[in-house]
Amino acid sequence: MGHWLYRNIVEPGKLPLLLALGAFVVTFLVTRVITRLIRAGKGPFGNVRAGGVHIHHVVPGVVLSVLGGFGAVASGRHGFGAAAFAVVFGVGAGLVLDEFALLLHLDDVYWSEAGRKSVEAVVLTAALVGLVLAGFSPFGVNDVSPDELQDRGTILSTVAVNFLFSLVALGKGKLRLAVFGVIVPLVALVGAVRLARPDSYWARRFYARRPRAQARADRRADRHDRRWGAPRRAVEDWIAGKPDPPARPELPDAPRSQLPGPPPAELDAPSTGLDAPAAGLPDVPSSGLPGAAPAGSPGPSDAGPAHDSGPASGKAHRPAARSHRDPE
Numbered sequence: 222m223g224h225w226l227y228r229n230i231v232e233p234g235k236l237p238l239l240l241a242l243g244a245f246v247v248t249f250l251v252t253r254v255i256t257r258l259i260r261a262g263k264g265p266f267g268n269v270r271a272g273g274v275h276i277h278h279v280v281p282g283v284v285l286s287v288l289g290g291f292g293a294v295a296s297g298r299h300g301f302g303a304a305a306f307a308v309v310f311g312v313g314a315g316l317v318l319d320e321f322a323l324l325l326h327l328d329d330v331y332w333s334e335a336g337r338k339s340v341e342a343v344v345l346t347a348a349l350v351g352l353v354l355a356g357f358s359p360f361g362v363n364d365v366s367p368d369e370l371q372d373r374g375t376i377l378s379t380v381a382v383n384f385l386f387s388l389v390a391l392g393k394g395k396l397r398l399a400v401f402g403v404i405v406p407l408v409a410l411v412g413a414v415r416l417a418r419p420d421s422y423w424a425r426r427f428y429a430r431r432p433r434a435q436a437r438a439d440r441r442a443d444r445h446d447r448r449w450g451a452p453r454r455a456v457e458d459w460i461a462g463k464p465d466p467p468a469r470p471e472l473p474d475a476p477r478s479q480l481p482g483p484p485p486a487e488l489d490a491p492s493t494g495l496d497a498p499a500a501g502l503p504d505v506p507s508s509g510l511p512g513a514a515p516a517g518s519p520g521p522s523d524a525g526p527a528h529d530s531g532p533a534s535g536k537a538h539r540p541a542a543r544s545h546r547d548p549e
Contacts, residue, residue: 237304243311249343278316284313289307289312337461339461393418
């Protein structure tokens with residue numbers, strides 16, 4: 222193991238890259254553990270605030286990434302300085318990509334469904350760095366034998382072919398197969414020969430005039446999501462924690478008259494006769510009512526005898542007519 226590590230990692234100058242990858246992965250895992258403890262209210266950890274502003278850990282991550290990157294460039298590939306700055310860069314990159322979703326959405330979506338993009342970005346980055354360690358620099362070892370050189374040429378050819386398959390799989394909307402297919406042979410080939418995802422570039426480009434292929438792609442994507450959606454979410458929840466449920470939209474305040482429930486108190490008040498105005502109606506002066514005498518006109522007591530030809534008027538005047546008869 223020590224001989225393999227020296228010939229394939231230390232001698233070609235890949236030790237800083239390996240240390241950066243290890244620091245990157247460890248930082249991400251430790252950060253997720255701490256944030257989950259803060260979320261659960263356990264442990265001595267807490268959010269960092271300065272002047273009432275929440276300082277996200279992407280801020281120190283950017284600082285460490287810049288410091289480690291410039292330091293690694295100035296130190297070369299060998300020596301203690303290169304290894305130390307590689308670790309600093311890996312720690313900073315882990316802090317930054319742990320909040321990749323925040324940078325993408327410009328919003329604090331760490332514990333939301335959109336925050337899962339951070340986990341995908343970390344996995345993709347680790348896979349790419351592992352790819353660089355495994356195959357993109359195969360001729361970095363000195364004094365190799367012809368057999369080793371032939372083997373490394375075969376590995377390089379395999380990586381190139383798988384990379385082409387990965388491009389096709391990426392165009393078909395299968396990102397994970399495209400990334401891991403470069404490292405693991407024949408994985409990208411599976412994504413390249415199968416139907417594309419319905420919302421991929423390949424489907425938009427080649428399935429627009431092929432309704433049968435589009436329908437088959439829709440059915441296959443639906444079956445795939447039903448089969449693998451729950452296990453994938455379980456793994457993501459185990460790594461990054463379950464996201465918060467989506468917030469219910471707030472309804473605008475409705476007027477009181479439109480709210481369900483008992484009517485207002487003034488509508489339940491008992492009627493007190495004509496002197497009490499109707500609820501919700503403006504006060505109308507008596508002169509404005511139909512049939513009312515105008516203001517300043519004489520009342521019934523000031524007017525002369527009423528001349529009414531109706532039945533009621535005749536009955537009222539009959540006794541008076543009999544009282545004026547002459548006695549017999």
